[in-house]
Amino acid sequence: MKAAWITAHGGNEVVMVGEHAQPIRERGEVLVRLRAATLNRVDLYMRDSGAGITHRLPQILGLDGAGTVETVDNDETRLTPGQQVVVHPGITCGRCEFCLRGERVLCSHMSLLGEHRDGTFAQYVSVPARNVFPMPAGLSFAEAAALGVNHLTAWRMLFSKARLKAWETVLVFGIGGGVSLAALQLAKRVGARVLVTSRDRQKLMRASKLGADHTIDGSTQDIAKAVMAATDGRGVDVVIENVGAAVWSSAMKSLVRGGRLVTCGATTGDQPPADLRRIFIRQLQIFGSTHGELGEFQDLCGFVEQTGLKPVIDREYPLDQVHDALDRLESGAQFGKVVLRID
Known part of the structure; x- marks a missing residue:
């Protein structure tokens, strides 16, 4: 063969x-x-x-x-x-x-x-x-x-780990990658609101055509501030993250109190600041997920x-x-x- x-x-x-x-x-x-x-x-x-x-x-x-x-x-x-x-x-x-x-x-x-x-x-x-x-x-x-x-990984992250509900809001980092696009598609199919980030304008435009409700340009915008502006200061219920250290702080700051972050990758580094005070005061939940x-x-x-x-x-x-x-x-x-x- x-x-x-x-x-x-x-x-x-x-x-x-x-x-x-x-x-x-x-x-x-x-x-x-x-x-x-x-x-x-x-x-x-x-x-x-x-x-x-x-x-x-x-x-x-x-x-x-x-x-x-x-x-x-x-x-x-x-x-x-x-x-x-x-x-x-x-x-x-x-x-x-x-x-x-x-x-x-x-x-x-x-x-x-x-x-x-x-x-x-x-x-x-x-x-x-x-x-x-x-x-x-x-x-x-x-x-x-x-x-x-990619789709199986995103499915487990969204529905088995984060237990996403139709009325919730999701932030997906790095749109354009396989898992991120799968998460956008799946979350939209169940009725969730989806915010996406990228440093590439063309990818953000294409994500909008696929149904993304709000796009954030990570090269020109403060992601956490942009999320708060898009959610009337509330934050998102779920973060889907596979970038790692470079976006970890923004991911944590983007969550509503009691929010859930699910990570499946660390392409920019695997040792971000833990931000423990934010985790326990805001009672955040962090899940690791693979496949x-x-x-x-x-x-x-x-x-x-x-x-x-x-x-x-x-x-x-x-x-x-x-x-x-x-x-x-x-x-x-x-x-x-x-x-x-x-x-």
Whole structure:
């Protein structure tokens, strides 16, 4: 099969494209013929160093993907050959204390596609049947592939952690990135008011067209003051944040008393000032969140089909042009998901 993999760590020179051994399907697994995969920041991280992530080389990159079922066990009742499907990239042990109490997302032995095992930048991937879900109707393979990381992460942040209500107001940092755009789309679909920030005017204009109720230019405006002005001095109920140290103070100051902040990233640093006095006096709640449960993914897929939500796609590249796709993601210029077409 054709695939894209890393042979070492560095720049694009370590990313190879060519023929690779096809995965062997084990009992209980589904062999999926992939048609699209999307890029995530971790693909750049794995290429650059992969530090702190147990992995082996060579390693096929890619966390999320969508395609068709190639082969399954004869007694599989939910999935059939030829069916269009989307993949959940987290393979759990099923035996640790977290799996046993129904919190697989906390599995102490989780292996992620593209990180701990071969991923989706390939024509085929084999994963446990529980990790394969029918593709929501109305989506292209590229749009469906985008659900497995960014939209699932945003779904858990908004609804499982922050427990967002339709009448509440949300502040989303860094609009244009995958998780941030997903949070905007999902929050608007349930009726919430959404404020977004970016240092890029074009991204703010595009976010407005997607339904953002208010935009804040982080390059020219004091974010917390702008939030207070937009909310009549009240603040927002929920902050969705994946930037880290550079915006942490603004995020904290933007919350109403008793507000909730959910973070899933730290691209500008992971050691912001704690601001403990503000936390306990205003009784703020801070949640960390990463990825999502199988059940949450099932709920997300159903929600997407029922509401007609379509993930935002920035650009599509053939698998042979994976270097260009990685460069596009690394530039930070993207608005939505960068996609690999796997033909």
